[in-house]
Amino acid sequence: MTAPDLTDTPLGELLDLSGQAAVVTGGARGLGKGIGRRLAEAGATVYLADVDGAAAEEAAASLSGRVHSVEFDATDHQAHEALADRVSNEQGSLDIWVNNAGIYPFTPFTEMTAEDWHKVTALNLDGVFYGSRAAATRMVDQGRGVIVNMSSTAGYGAEGGNIAHYTATKHAVRGLTKSLAFELGPHGVRAIAIAPTLIETPGTVSQKADISQGMGVDDAHEAVGRQIPLRRIGVPDDVARVVLFAVSGLAGFVSGDCVLVDGGLRSR
Numbered sequence: 001m002t003a004p005d006l007t008d009t010p011l012g013e014l015l016d017l018s019g020q021a022a023v024v025t026g027g028a029r030g031l032g033k034g035i036g037r038r039l040a041e042a043g044a045t046v047y048l049a050d051v052d053g054a055a056a057e058e059a060a061a062s063l064s065g066r067v068h069s070v071e072f073d074a075t076d077h078q079a080h081e082a083l084a085d086r087v088s089n090e091q092g093s094l095d096i097w098v099n100n101a102g103i104y105p106f107t108p109f110t111e112m113t114a115e116d117w118h119k120v121t122a123l124n125l126d127g128v129f130y131g132s133r134a135a136a137t138r139m140v141d142q143g144r145g146v147i148v149n150m151s152s153t154a155g156y157g158a159e160g161g162n163i164a165h166y167t168a169t170k171h172a173v174r175g176l177t178k179s180l181a182f183e184l185g186p187h188g189v190r191a192i193a194i195a196p197t198l199i200e201t202p203g204t205v206s207q208k209a210d211i212s213q214g215m216g217v218d219d220a221h222e223a224v225g226r227q228i229p230l231r232r233i234g235v236p237d238d239v240a241r242v243v244l245f246a247v248s249g250l251a252g253f254v255s256g257d258c259v260l261v262d263g264g265l266r267s268r
């Protein structure tokens with residue numbers, strides 16, 4: 001199957017996701033909610049899937065467009081299969097799957113237990129595998145679809161201390177995404193990773209003190225903002241707009257790459 005040549009498709013149509021069904025894991029808050037908001041604005045029917053079902057319901061109710069909420073644990077293989085089935089049955093297709101749910105607990109490496117390690121890898125890596133597989137099997141049958149995997153600037157290097165497990169998973173997500181692009185491309189399915197720098201979300205705000213300790217500063221958000229060529233840390237919509245680009249026809253010939261959303265940080 002060859003990717004369609006979209007040269008004659010009007011710009012508005014390239015960005016129009018009407019009739020497409022999208023899943024965003026970890027969609028109740030932070031980056032996931034921001035991504036869900038833009039996908040719904042572009043016309044997609046969006047499922048915000050989050051382990052915090054009440055927060056997902058609240059997020060869905062607060063957004064305009066066709067937005068559903070699902071209580072869902074991204075560390076559970078069967079939950080991904082059930083969600084993929086539900087969306088395909090309800091919407092007639094599964095077009096966009098964003099593996100966004102992730103955690104970043106701080107633990108010095110010499111104190112890191114096997115349990116600490118597996119808690120992070122179970123969600124940030126195994127969860128991305130489960131989601132990618134559930135989405136890919138349906139998308140290959142359809143002959144189209146886009147999988148987006150949330151990596152990080154920590155997928156390129158060590159971004160401060162105490163998150164070795166996190167750094168390992170975010171590197172791995174980039175490699176997995178390349179393999180998906182290679183294997184699924186001939187079936188019309190694209191895969192793209194996204195690598196944000198520090199973004200102000202409920203998760204990073206609640207861990208500000210931990211992040212600061214890892215960096216040896218008082219306010220990590222301010223300190224990182226000063227390092228970034230565009231002179232601030234990110235907001236969720238900085239990432240959401242890039243995800244919208246990635247899943248839209250604008251990026252119809254982009255697959256396997258990881259897009260840095262870091263205000264120029266890694267250009268240094």
Ligand SMILES: NC(=O)c1ccc[n+]([C@@H]2O[C@H](COP(=O)([O-])OP(=O)(O)OC[C@H]3O[C@@H](n4cnc5c(N)ncnc54)[C@H](O)[C@@H]3O)[C@@H](O)[C@H]2O)c1
Nearest residue numbers: 026028029030031051073074101102152198199201202203
């Ligand atoms: N915020 C940043 O600075 C930043 C930078 C780079 C990458 N990222 C990545 O972006 C993603 C989202 O980060 P965020 O800052 O928005 O996080 P956040 O903590 O603000 O929100 C994460 C959401 O995921 C949900 N979640 C947690 N465990 C889950 C599970 N097992 N199943 C389903 N949902 C679950 C939480 O309930 C929450 O709603 C993560 O993969 C993170 O690693 C974040």
